[in-house]
Amino acid sequence: MNWTDYESHLEIYPPEDFNFEECLIFLSRSDREILHKIKSGSIYKLLKVKESLILFKIEHTENTLKVEFPISTPSIHLREKVAEYIWEWFDLERDLTGFYQMALHDKVLKKLVHSYNGLRIICMPDLFEALVWAVIGQQINLTFAYTLKKRFVEQYGESLCFEGETFWIFPSIEKIALISIDDLRKHQFTSRKAEYIIGIAKTMLNGELTKEVLLQKQDYEQVKKTLMMIKGVGAWTADYVMMKCLHNTSSLPIADVGLHNAIKNLLGLDMKPTVEEIKEYAVIWEGWEAYATFYLWRSLYDKKI
16 A cells, blocks of 8 residues: 555555546446535545544545545544555555456457546445445345435434534444344335345344455355355345455456446447356456446446447
């Protein structure tokens, strides 16, 4: 991790192939987003480290991410945790050279890497958040998924007010493990999704599932199988979590509707490709399936390609 602590603020030095503006476009995709705010090209986010709530602001200047603390400057230990979070959030550890070299020779991706050069997978460092968000998004459109997340966070998350605005953090495992299915049904969650979300919280609370243990497993199929043992986690959800939280660049949510639509649009196909056809397209993506998917998703809400 490449950063400098100036006590009053941090400066984080991302790789050269990092495009903050592209990342902002992804982070701005829903006006119902509740876990960060974007104002005048800067990102505001609330983070909880142990019992401390830390509000930080990220702005991009030249080749630097400047991180400021609008309310009060946290301790050096907490500043380090913020820097580590941002480094992981924007996947800054990743060397994308291999991805770009591959994509420039791929008929599906070559337009995208020119248009979105520097875009990185926007990760979810917290495993519980990643699993719950993936479950919320199952079989509903993105707009309603964000609506459900907003209700979930406002009901069960912690918040902090600053200059008339409220900033939120995702609900804790401990809190969600204690609620009932009926509690979530009041917010338009189905009984099944409510059961899955509470079940995930209980599984994580008793230590049966941790990010650290999953990261120690090297084999893609082994990690996927472990995740799919959780009630409510199918193949798509497992791949999504591996991609967004566990940094597995081989993850390919092959049944994803957005992925199918993006390929159809890019190649001017009459029909969406089949799973078998996507497997054929993905042969050249080997090792970079997650980034291929993320760039294809990006193309769905942009007209410039």
